[in-house]
Amino acid sequence: MRLAGRYLLLSVLALIVxxxxxxTVVNSLxxxxxxxxxxxxxxxxxxxxxxxxxxxxxxxxGRYMLNSAIVTTGIMVGQVxxxxxxxxxxxxxxxxxxxxxxxxxLTTMMIPFEVVFFTNYQTIADLGLLNTYGGLILPFxxxxxxxxxxxxxxLTVPGELRDxxxxxxxxxxxxxxxVAVPLARPTVAALSVFAFLSAWGQYLWPLIVTDDDRARxxxxxLAQLRREALNDINVxxxxxxxxxxPLVILLLAFQRQLVRxxxxxxxxx
Amino acid sequence: MSAQRSARRRAKDALLGYALVLPxxxxxxxxxxxxxxxxxxxxxxxxxxxxGLPKKYVGLDQVKDVLSSSEFHKSLRITIEFxxxxxPVGIVLGLLLAVLAHKQLRGMGIYRTIFSSTVATSVAAAxxxxxxxxxxxxGLVTYWMGRSGDLGVLEDPKTALIAVAVTTVWQNIGLxxxxxxxxxxxxxxxLYEAAAVDGADGARRFWHVTxxxxxxxLFFSAVVGSIMAFQAFGQIDxxxxxxxxxxxxxxxxSIYEDVFRAGNDGVAAVKAIALFVIVLIxxxxxxxxxxxxxxxxx
Numbered sequence: 001m002r003l004a005g006r007y008l009l010l011s012v013l014a015l016i017v018x019x020x021x022x023x024t025v026v027n028s029l030x031x032x033x034x035x036x037x038x039x040x041x042x043x044x045x046x047x048x049x050x051x052x053x054x055x056x057x058x059x060x061x062g063r064y065m066l067n068s069a070i071v072t073t074g075i076m077v078g079q080v081x082x083x084x085x086x087x088x089x090x091x092x093x094x095x096x097x098x099x100x101x102x103x104x105x106l107t108t109m110m111i112p113f114e115v116v117f118f119t120n121y122q123t124i125a126d127l128g129l130l131n132t133y134g135g136l137i138l139p140f141x142x143x144x145x146x147x148x149x150x151x152x153x154x155l156t157v158p159g160e161l162r163d164x165x166x167x168x169x170x171x172x173x174x175x176x177x178x179v180a181v182p183l184a185r186p187t188v189a190a191l192s193v194f195a196f197l198s199a200w201g202q203y204l205w206p207l208i209v210t211d212d213d214r215a216r217x218x219x220x221x222l223a224q225l226r227r228e229a230l231n232d233i234n235v236x237x238x239x240x241x242x243x244x245x246p247l248v249i250l251l252l253a254f255q256r257q258l259v260r261x262x263x264x265x266x267x268x269x
Numbered sequence: 270m271s272a273q274r275s276a277r278r279r280a281k282d283a284l285l286g287y288a289l290v291l292p293x294x295x296x297x298x299x300x301x302x303x304x305x306x307x308x309x310x311x312x313x314x315x316x317x318x319x320x321g322l323p324k325k326y327v328g329l330d331q332v333k334d335v336l337s338s339s340e341f342h343k344s345l346r347i348t349i350e351f352x353x354x355x356x357p358v359g360i361v362l363g364l365l366l367a368v369l370a371h372k373q374l375r376g377m378g379i380y381r382t383i384f385s386s387t388v389a390t391s392v393a394a395a396x397x398x399x400x401x402x403x404x405x406x407x408g409l410v411t412y413w414m415g416r417s418g419d420l421g422v423l424e425d426p427k428t429a430l431i432a433v434a435v436t437t438v439w440q441n442i443g444l445x446x447x448x449x450x451x452x453x454x455x456x457x458x459x460l461y462e463a464a465a466v467d468g469a470d471g472a473r474r475f476w477h478v479t480x481x482x483x484x485x486x487l488f489f490s491a492v493v494g495s496i497m498a499f500q501a502f503g504q505i506d507x508x509x510x511x512x513x514x515x516x517x518x519x520x521x522x523s524i525y526e527d528v529f530r531a532g533n534d535g536v537a538a539v540k541a542i543a544l545f546v547i548v549l550i551x552x553x554x555x556x557x558x559x560x561x562x563x564x565x566x567x
Binding site: 003007009010014017018020021023024027035036038040082083085086088089090093094095096098101104105108109111112113114115116118119120121123138139141142143144147172200201203207208219220222225226233236237239240243244247248250251252255258259262263 | 282284285294300301302387534537548
């Protein structure tokens with residue numbers, strides 16, 4: 001009996017959490033007049049797939065998703081690569097000022113992007129990078145958080161492994177890519193998934209540095225679709241579904257890495 | 270000979286070290302530290318009323334003006350209200366879902382996936398979805414509230430911030446659930462067994478075992494959640510554009526409007542510094558408490 005109660009409660013809560021997603025999918029398959037009809041249709045009896053084509057082509061969601069994919073991949077690869085390089089230096093190399101530079105890296109975590117975005121807009125404009133992929137990617141290439149996490153992971157590489165690798169004639173570069181990075185793979189994966197998730201969802205920065213279709217990302221495209229597609233609101237819903245597909249895949253395929261990335265700070269704290 | 274060689278090797282290592290941190294340092298220099306320092310210079314100069322005129326050095330006058338302006342106070346108050354409306358509710362909901370789905374029972378995997386699912390939405394997607402739900406003509410929320418055709422919840426200054434908060438809480442449920450679940454997994458099973466032997470029922474186990482053991486996670490989530498809420502922008506821009514009548518004009522949105530609508534980066538810089546100080550205080554509190562906990566653990 002108590003078990004049944006628990007399942008009942010879980011199911012009710014699951015329905016509430018899922019409802020906005022469910023209604024989005026349903027409305028993307030209804031005609032606008034069906035969406036506006038009262039009482040509302042909660043099930044697509046006669047699914048209309050046209051809204052997806054309209055969102056993809058007429059609403060430019062196809063183009064925006066391509067832009068988002070390029071920008072997100074650029075940010076993710078750049079962040080992970082730069083963090084790996086810096087973390088290696090902090091974990092395995094000795095140089096004057098190392099401790100100070102590490103503190104500099106940590107300090108960047110205390111300066112939110114929202115505090116500096118308008119001057120960065122000016123910088124990107126001065127560099128002539130408005131409406132370009134470069135303008136969307138550059139400010140996010142480095143991450144203090146990522147360098148910190150990877151340094152922690154590198155520090156757990158046993159000293160004997162380094163000695164053995166040195167005896168085998170491994171230089172730093174080979175040791176980094178053949179030994180250190182493979183051993184830190186869970187952290188690299190968590191960091192990559194986390195970087196993808198946050199880069200794909202960015203809104204403020206793409207909103208201000210793009211004002212045409214060339215580099216505009218899908219998140220800004222969704223807001224634009226909502227403003228412009230008032231008469232066929234089903235197209236907006238289709239756009240939301242399309243824009244969410246990459247993240248759904250990410251969640252289903254890399255759930256473990258995602259959880260690791262999201263909880264990286266919490267478990268320690 | 271060998272001393273010489275090892276000295277040369279050390280020099281080479283040091284050089285490599287600088288080379289490896291350099292790319293990150295350049296990005297930080299241009300896109301974090303330069304704009305951060307620039308804020309202080311912007312704050313000391315007043316933006317001219319017409320573009321093209323030179324900026325005027327005014328010392329701390331502008332800082333005082335902004336910090337004492339009723340517009341800034343209102344914006345700060347709204348931001349804090351937004352934090353209070355989103356963070357505690359988000360944590361309690363995440364904790365409730367995590368506790369319910371924690372038991373190893375048949376089918377729990379499905380519930381866990383559902384509760385994590387809002388992680389796969391973005392701020393913009395969630396805002397567009399809830400914008401339609403709140404819409405006075407076609408919105409289901411307004412329909413079920415019996416308010417169809419009335420003033421929409423987003424157009425009513427009394428309800429707009431709550432509607433923005435509901436959107437935010439929903440979008441963050443997945444994250445909150447994931448954090449709380451990870452926290453629960455860190456509670457050792459033998460503590461529950463010991464409590465059961467002592468005759469503690471479910472509710473007592475929750476209050477006397479789960480909650481205390483979870484306090485680091487709860488605290489971390491509260492601080493990180495507050496920092497995130499202080500930076501909210503996307504949901505405001507899509508749902509209300511700061512309105513109606515500035516009722517949702519949170520700090521970051523007002524900074525955005527100062528720069529991109531009014532062209533006044535001096536005022537924006539003062540507010541940005543204020544935002545930095547708030548986030549800094551929250552971060553320091555978080556670090557202090559985490560530090561103390563580490564020393565307890567030893």
